[in-house]
Amino acid sequence: MNRPASGIQMYLQRIEGLKVGRTYTLLPPDSFKSVWEQAIGQPTYQDWTNLLAWEALALTKGQGSNRLSILLGDSISMWFPPELMPPGRLWLNQGISGDNTSGILKRLWTFSETKPHTIYILAGINDLRQGRPDASIADNIYYTVRELQLIHPPAKVVVQSILPTRLAALPNTRIRKINLELAAISKSEGAIYFDLNSGFTNDEDMLRRELTTDGIHLSQAGYQLWQKALHQMSSRLDLNRDNRYQQWLQRSPNFILDGKTYTWVSYQVQPGDSLPQLSQKAFGFDTFEYWDLIALKNNLGFEEKLGDRTILIPQTVEK
Incomplete structure (x- = not known):
C-alpha cells in the first residue's frame, strides 16, 4: 500500500503532516506510512472538522504571496490525489466523506481566516443518497455561495455541477435538473458555474465506467479528468477569463491580441487537428493562453473532442 485507502489512514497521515508543519496537499502519498498502515476505526465528523480547521490555520500562516485554491465538498473532493492538483498555487482540501450541503454550509468557519483566490464547491450527491429534497440542495448551495462571498469577498467562487452516477436510483435526468438550478444561482449571485457533468457522462x-470505482466515487482516471478540468478553469481565472469575458468573446466578431487584430472565420476540422495545432497556425503559439481562446469562442468543454465539425478560428486582419 503506497497511500491511505481508508478514512482513518488518511486522517492519521494528515495529523502527522501537521505535526511537522505540512498540510496534506503538500505530502507525498506514502508519507508516515508506519503510523497509518495498520490503522483501523473511523474518525468522527467532529474529528474531521477540527482537522480541516487546523490545516487551514497552518496554511494561513504559511501562504505568503502564493495563490490559494480550496476544494470544498464531500468524499469526492476529500480523495482528490494531492499530486494531481494543478500546479502554480497552494491547495487546501476541505472535503469530508459523507457530508451533505447542509453540513458544508455549517462548517465554512474552518477556513474563514484563509485568503483564497478561488473556492471550488462540489456537493449534493450525498443529499440525494440520503433522501433529501432536491430544492434543499439548491437552497444550501445558494447560502453557501452568499456566505463565502461575505467571508472572502476577493475570492472567485466556482460552483461545480453534481457529477453523474451509475446508480439507477440516482438518474442523471434528475441530477441535470438540479444542476440547472445551480447554474441559475451562480449567474444571479456572481459565482462561476462549471459544468463537469457533461464531460463525465457517457x-x-x-x-463513464472507467471514471469510477463503485458507480459514484472516482477512479484514478476520474481524478485525472477532473484535474484536466480544474487546470483549464484555474488557468482561465488566472487570465481573468471569467463569465463576462467569455460572453464578450463569444459575441465579438473581432478581438485584439499582442497588438494584432483578429477576426473569426469558419473552418472545417480535419482529421488529426487539435486546439494547440490550430492555435499554432493562427497565433504562432500553441500554449493554453492562445488555444483556449478557440475553445471559448466555440464553447468547447474540457473533454470535448473536435471531431468532424465546423468551428470558428482566428485569422489576422490585414491593415
Whole structure:
C-alpha cells in the first residue's frame, strides 16, 4: 500500500503532516506510512472538522504571496490525489466523506481566516443518497455561495455541477435538473458555474465506467479528468477569463491580441487537428493562453473532442 485507502489512514497521515508543519496537499502519498498502515476505526465528523480547521490555520500562516485554491465538498473532493492538483498555487482540501450541503454550509468557519483566490464547491450527491429534497440542495448551495462571498469577498467562487452516477436510483435526468438550478444561482449571485457533468457522462447518460470505482466515487482516471478540468478553469481565472469575458468573446466578431487584430472565420476540422495545432497556425503559439481562446469562442468543454465539425478560428486582419 503506497497511500491511505481508508478514512482513518488518511486522517492519521494528515495529523502527522501537521505535526511537522505540512498540510496534506503538500505530502507525498506514502508519507508516515508506519503510523497509518495498520490503522483501523473511523474518525468522527467532529474529528474531521477540527482537522480541516487546523490545516487551514497552518496554511494561513504559511501562504505568503502564493495563490490559494480550496476544494470544498464531500468524499469526492476529500480523495482528490494531492499530486494531481494543478500546479502554480497552494491547495487546501476541505472535503469530508459523507457530508451533505447542509453540513458544508455549517462548517465554512474552518477556513474563514484563509485568503483564497478561488473556492471550488462540489456537493449534493450525498443529499440525494440520503433522501433529501432536491430544492434543499439548491437552497444550501445558494447560502453557501452568499456566505463565502461575505467571508472572502476577493475570492472567485466556482460552483461545480453534481457529477453523474451509475446508480439507477440516482438518474442523471434528475441530477441535470438540479444542476440547472445551480447554474441559475451562480449567474444571479456572481459565482462561476462549471459544468463537469457533461464531460463525465457517457452515451447512456451515466457516469463513464472507467471514471469510477463503485458507480459514484472516482477512479484514478476520474481524478485525472477532473484535474484536466480544474487546470483549464484555474488557468482561465488566472487570465481573468471569467463569465463576462467569455460572453464578450463569444459575441465579438473581432478581438485584439499582442497588438494584432483578429477576426473569426469558419473552418472545417480535419482529421488529426487539435486546439494547440490550430492555435499554432493562427497565433504562432500553441500554449493554453492562445488555444483556449478557440475553445471559448466555440464553447468547447474540457473533454470535448473536435471531431468532424465546423468551428470558428482566428485569422489576422490585414491593415
